[in-house]
């Protein structure tokens with residue numbers, strides 16, 4: 535295969551990754567996507583749960599009421615927390631929204647987004663003794679979520695004045711570029727938000743006709759059970775739905791090769807099966823055909839547990855044909871989620887080329 539020239543709108547991805555939005559509090563991410571989608575879609579609406587529904591009608595011959603409806607689902611939420619309790623000393627306790635491995639939560643900077651006092655930075659650690667005075671027992675223990683405390687460095691009175699139960703908490707970590715890779719705390723799933731915009735931008739820029747109506751649903755609350763995807767799919771009733779998300783790339787030391795799920799640099803993943811759905815095999819073949827014709831690297835992938843929005847769309851109303859397009863991340867659901875540029879470019883290019891072929 536010839537050397538690929540990588541050209542990605544990194545600036546947009548960085549801004550998406552650095553905008554906080556936990557399940558149920560996707561508002562800021564939605565506003566950013568809305569402003570970036572200017573001129574790409576014919577209709578942009580927000581549904582009752584908060585998903586942003588962007589539709590670009592068919593272009594060229596065909597179209598009208600007979601046009602097929604193709605839906606991309608790109609969830610906006612990132613795993614995060616809600617303030618659950620403020621104790622008498624002013625330390626916060628949090629409830630997680632989405633799946634965290636608590637081993638990855640030691641010594642984190644966090645951002646608490648308040649209603650009236652803006653965003654406040656704090657630090658999060660499990661309660662207990664530091665290494666110098668820890669017992670052997672202490673060292674072996676993996677703390678539970680409820681043992682983590684956030685310290686704002688302020689007296690209780692002041693904390694109570696500024697923070698309310700229900701305020702959103704996100705991990706504070708900048709987007710960075712590392713070698714050939716991209717690193718952020720929430721490539722899952724701002725990478726899909728990015729590709730939902732960039733793929734349609736590619737079609738608009740090239741002035742390519744498409745016979746199908748294309749809807750990109752930037753959904754809410756995926757990380758707590760594909761909730762926004764369920765309702766928005768019922769509203770749209772697509773003929774074809776693609777869950778656009780990330781998956782695992784366990785191609786690093788410590789994991790057997792047969793459990794890698796995807797291998798970085800081998801292209802965008804086409805999901806065959808996961809905990810939420812079995813993809814339509816004809817759709818998989820269609821995607822592969824387009825990839826082959828355009829020299830875009832792809833890899834088939836199966837995830838034994840876990841799911842994505844395509845699973846909800848597949849079973850909405852009377853159902854639809856569904857597949858998933860996934861970029862494999864190293865260190866998923868940690869602050870060092872890492873994607874390979876080759877895979878990210880393949881993600882965008884495959885959607886840009888495949889969408890116009892749907893009829």
Ligand SMILES: [Zn+2]
Pocket residue numbers: 609722723756779780
């Ligand atoms: Zn995801």
